[in-house]
Amino acid sequence: MGEDRRNGAKRKDDRIIIHFDYDCFYASVFEAENPALRSLPLAVQQKQIIVTCNYEARRRGLHKLQLIKEARKVCPDVIIVLGEDLTRFRNASKALYNFLRAPIWSGKVERLGFDEVFMDVTDMVAYNVELLNRNDLQHSFFQLSRDDPTLGFSYDATSIAGYAYPSTTIGESVCRLPTSSESPADEAEDWLRIRLILGSHLARYLRHQLDEQLGYTSTVGVSTSKLLAKLVGSVNKPKGQTTLMPPYRQDANGLHSNVTTFLDAHDIGRIPGIGFKIAQKIRSHLLGRPGEFDAGLIYGGTKEKVSVGDVRNSPGLDRNRLEVILGGPGAPQGIGTLVWGLINGIDDTEVGKARSVPRQISIEDSYIRLDTMDEVRKELGLLARSLVKRMHMDLLTYDEDDVEDSSQEQVLHGDQHQPTQQPRKKWLAQPRTLRLTTRPRPPVNANGARSRTFNRISRSGPMPNFVLNLDENADSLADKLVTEALVPLFRKLHPEKSGWNLSLVNVAATNMAETAGEGREGAGRDIGRMFKRQETVLKEWRVEDVDIPPLIEHDDGIDRHVEDEGEVSCEMTLERNGTEDAIEPSQESYVDVEDGEWDGDGDLPGAGITCSVCDALMPEWAMTAHRRFHSLEG
Secondary structure, three states, X not given: OEEEOOOOEEEOOOOOEEEEEEOOHHHHXXXXXXXXXXXXXXXXXXXXXXXXXXXXXXXXOOXXXXXXXXXXXXXXXXXXXXXXXXXXXXXXXXXXXXXXXXXXXXXOEEEEOOOEEEEEOHHHHHHHHHOOOOOOHHHEEEEOOOOOOOOEEEEOOOEOOOEEEOOOOOOOEOOOOOOOOOOHHHHHHHXXXXXXXXXHHHHHHHHHHHHHHHOOOEEEEXXXXXXXXXXXXXXXXXXXXXXXXXXXXXXXOOOOOHHHHHHHOOEHHHOOOOOHHHHHHHHHHHHOOOOOEOOOOOOOOEOOOOEHHHHHOOOOOOHHHHHHHHOOOOOOOOHHHHHHHHHOOOOOOOOOOOOOOOOOEEEEEEEEEEOOHHHHXXXXXXXXXXXXXXXXXXXXXXXXXXXXXXXXXXXHHOOOOOOOOOOOEEEOEEEEEEEEEEEEOOOEOOOOOEOOOOOOEEEEEEOOHHHHOOOOOHHHHHHHHHHHHHHHHXXXXXXXXXXXXXXXXXXXXXXXXXXXXXXOOOOOOOHHHHHHHHHHHHHHHOOOOOOOOOEEEOOOOOEXXXXXXXXXXXXXXXXXXXXXXXXXXXXXXXXOEEOOEEOOOOOOOOOOEEOOOXXXXXXXXXXXXXXXXXXXHO
């Protein structure tokens, strides 16, 4: 466990976190669709700029946020593809995420944007550490399944997979098993080293599988937190992976921690969780004046670098002083402690598990200048259409009952090969709130310059119910959403008739309420579906009132029923139970069974008990009401 000695903050180093960052993701999606593009300079265009390009294009001088006109001059044979429709990128991102999530035992696999994934593999690594043969670490086997010892891959547990920080020769033996003579702190570092080695081999296996099976390369980082894994992964781009190796703790003199040595070289603005405004306040404090910026297409880069080491080693600067510098109206409480922890490598945030529905759906676009109501209406229309289509894509699923009913209808009418009516869809979740956000540019200063700002302003309102209407097409719903909801929100945000000079507009569906369903995450149970299934579930317990043919005793001791058609069917004698065995559907009692699981407090399906009064057989949960019947009868 690492410790910040100046403030006593401690870092937990008991996890193994892997961070995946897909290389040139937008360009890679097009390359996966057309592999011939891999060897050619390829750039993805949005508006009039390059949002990303492959490494062949970068080798020839292209880069992100470059004007298209400039890119064609630098590389005349560049292939430029339009990337404003994000559907292909969203679908590819989901497919890659599902591929990486499948082998992870904990289910803690979290997607960040389209092209980054965090995974917590602590349990898998711990399990495989127990399987290590101390006498033959070079021929180890990593099990990917607890139940199948043959499912996995071979690896050398004495060396790190990929690169290490600090640098080591690839393949160099870095494993050192703990000994009884070591101090507890040194022993902990040795075990951490072993777990990181195993984590690096798992990361390499997944990275290679992603490339071989889906055709995507990635850059990977391995450490004990999301913060450190993300940062260390960027050391060897592209197609590389880097593991941040121990020692993680500081010695008695507060020196020689690889964590702080690694972080100290980073600019303060490069630390995840420290945004532009916070970084600028820290720069201004250390420089004694506002930091300067390069001129660029949007805002440019920072001219004056202030490193994490500069901040950590600044006299008198600690978490309490940072609280004073960064605090104030609108700042979260404890901001100084949070930032001080980040620059000391302290990040205990958990890797989130996959959610069945997103927390919000947000669509935005940026502009050189958006200044009139006609322009705003046009852009709101485009954003609203994208929002409604995204809601349909991410929040709708086919109604299972409609699918079953359609299939049964086909079978009953012998129309297996005939086209059937498309099953209806239903909402997995319904957004309760609609949010509109804009980013106005500040006015020009007296010296003719414009202050750099990322300040956004927002207004929210209830999501109109008509948006959830599945009988109306998306374009029509979007037009109504603009007229009845988004324009009124915009007028509240900007009461002026014009002159807003907007650089960004965002519309979002938020505050998701999961609908009733069979899962436990919904707001309730789907009552309609429940009653439709009761007949099947209770069939075992229902006694049908049918005529039974007379029994004829034969010499073999088996009674046979005489059927109407004159045929004889052989059956063992069954005990008849009373008519109270037939349990009628009611709202007070129901059984809900799905996927072989018994949902409720009763016994498993098929179990039952016998009434001591009438010998009726029934489920245990029904016995209380049955006994009440006998008490009233008496």
